[in-house]
Each structure stands twice: as C-alpha cells, then as structure tokens.
Amino acid sequence: IRKILKDINLHAGSLESYASLFNIILKIKPNEVYHLAAQSYVGYSFEDEFSTLNININGTHYLLSAVKEFADSKIKFYFAGSSEMFGKVKSVPQNEDTVFNPRSSYGISKVTGFHLTKNYREAYKLHASNGILFNHESPRRGFEFVTRKISHAVARIKNGSKEKLKLGNMKAKRDWGHAKDFVEAMWLMLQRDNPGDYVVGTGEEHSVDEFAKKAFGHVGLNYKDHIVIDQKLIRPAEVDTLLADSSKAKKILNWEPKVSFDDLVIDMVENDLKNINLV
Ligand code: G4F
Numbered sequence: 001i002r003k004i005l006k007d008i009n010l011h012a013g014s015l016e017s018y019a020s021l022f023n024i025i026l027k028i029k030p031n032e033v034y035h036l037a038a039q040s041y042v043g044y045s046f047e048d049e050f051s052t053l054n055i056n057i058n059g060t061h062y063l064l065s066a067v068k069e070f071a072d073s074k075i076k077f078y079f080a081g082s083s084e085m086f087g088k089v090k091s092v093p094q095n096e097d098t099v100f101n102p103r104s105s106y107g108i109s110k111v112t113g114f115h116l117t118k119n120y121r122e123a124y125k126l127h128a129s130n131g132i133l134f135n136h137e138s139p140r141r142g143f144e145f146v147t148r149k150i151s152h153a154v155a156r157i158k159n160g161s162k163e164k165l166k167l168g169n170m171k172a173k174r175d176w177g178h179a180k181d182f183v184e185a186m187w188l189m190l191q192r193d194n195p196g197d198y199v200v201g202t203g204e205e206h207s208v209d210e211f212a213k214k215a216f217g218h219v220g221l222n223y224k225d226h227i228v229i230d231q232k233l234i235r236p237a238e239v240d241t242l243l244a245d246s247s248k249a250k251k252i253l254n255w256e257p258k259v260s261f262d263d264l265v266i267d268m269v270e271n272d273l274k275n276i277n278l279v
Helices: 002-007 018-028 049-068 105-124 146-158 179-190 208-218 247-252 261-275
Strands: 032-035 076-082 127-133 165-167 197-200 227-229
Touching: 018 049, 032 049, 032 179, 049 076, 049 105, 076 105, 076 179, 105 127, 127 179, 146 165, 146 208, 146 261, 165 208, 179 197, 197 247, 208 261
Parallel strands: 032 076, 076 127, 127 197, 165 227
Antiparallel strands: none
C-alpha cells in the first residue's frame, strides 16, 4: 500500500482489544466497515488453534459489538466469511444453502463469525452482510499461501535459483479468482438497501498441480523438474475440493468475475518476475 499511503489515513487497532476498535469507530464514524482481519492461514491454524479461535471469534464479536454501539449512525458492516466453512463439502457446487462442515479451527472460527454477523443483523437490525468468499489471489498475496509460494518460486528459479519448491497436497482443488473482482462483490453487498449472505467465486475449479503447471509453463519451464513433495506440508485434515455457485450474487448484485484463471496465474508470475530483485 506504499503507493496509496498519501491518500488514506491509517489508525492502529487490534482484534484483541475491544477498546481499540470502539475508539476507532468513535473517531471515524465510518459509513461502511469491511471486517477482513483474521489469522487467515489455514495451515497455521492446525499449529495454534487457540490463537486462531480466540482472535478470529472474539475479534469479530468485538467489532460487531462496537458497531452496534453506533447503531443510530447506520454503519454498514461486511464480514469476510470463507469457503473453508464448507470444509469437507456436503454437496457440489456450494451455495448459500449448503451445509457447513469445517475441517480446521480457522473454518470453525469463520462459521462462528458468520453466525455472529447474522445474529447481529437479526437481533439488533444492523446492516450486516456475510460474503462467503472462495480463494481470491493477486500479486499482493502473502508468501505462505500456495499461489504466491508458487509464483514467487517460478520467478526465483527463472532467475537462476537452483532450489526445489516444496509443496504439500497438489491434488487439492480450489475455485481461484482474482482479489480485485472479489472486492467489488464486497462493496456491492454494502450498496444494497438490505443486508444478506452471498457466495462469491468463479464457478471453476483447478488443482494446485494445474496452477503450478501453468505458472512454470508461462516462463517455459516444466514444473515437474522443480517441485518436490514435502509430507510435512500435508494438512492433518484437508479440504479436497471447493467450487462456488454464485448464482445469487450474479442475480442480486449483478456481479460477474472478470479475470480468468489463466490471466490470474500470469498476473502473479509476471509481477514476481518484475519485482524479484526488490524482495
Ligand atoms: O493457499 P492455501 O493455503 O489456501 P486455503 O487453505 O485454501 O485458504 C485460503 O482460502 C480461503 C478461502 O477458501 C480463505 F478463507 C483462507 O483465509 C485462505 O485465504 O492452500 C490451498 C490448497 C490447500 O489444499 C493446501 O493443502 O493448497 C494446498 N497446498 C499444497 N501445498 C499448499 C501447499 N498450501 C500452502 N499454503 N502451501 C503449500 O506448500
């Protein structure tokens, strides 16, 4: 965000401190609150369930409660739910009626956040919406997530690194979209008169294997020459497949994803190639 710092004001707050969140709302009196903060790395949630559950559940509760104190200001609230709430999926594809079956403390924390948001909407009449977002990626993605881990390794290897890229379950399938499309869906939810819950995804699924093949292929490399499987990266409870049915978002929000899977992979790889010397 270095480039846009001159256009925005940052205020320090912590999901662990109700007072800090309350004071920010008091000071800013926002029209819209987008609650995206969390311990959001599923892999880490198996190493530290306690902090994942505490931060994600209490943080969401604190923020909702702080917003409720200013109910007269008609603040609109967005909660970043996740396709991880569907976990070991009960049906394919997943929409707003699909039963939740989370497989990690991260997924459980998001199910709780979803219900807290819904309850504040129903009990306290907040304009509170849940986005159930499938994986959304971009060149700004953190290095711990598989897409960026791959795109950055492609750039390093293309630039002469002799390393092997260690990955876990390459058969896992995800509905990967571009974050800039998904942010538009979040914004659209808060422009409506009535709050609601929406599944947001592309409706296409691809495996980690396909992502890696495409990313290495883009720079003329065969991914099989550069990847090794590391058993330590296999999750104790995996989510094998996720596929969105975003019919409701398409119909009510008039939302459509614009960036294809191929263009997403290329955007991430090209960006890492361009900035490889800066990291
Ligand atoms: O990139 P991932 O870590 O993302 P994951 O677990 O799907 O979660 C992301 O998307 C969710 C929305 O669906 C968000 F709620 C969540 O906060 C996060 O943004 O892993 C994707 C898949 C998994 O199946 C994982 O097991 O890739 C597999 N994988 C294989 N090797 C790997 C690796 N994941 C990571 N992070 N690192 C690997 O080396």
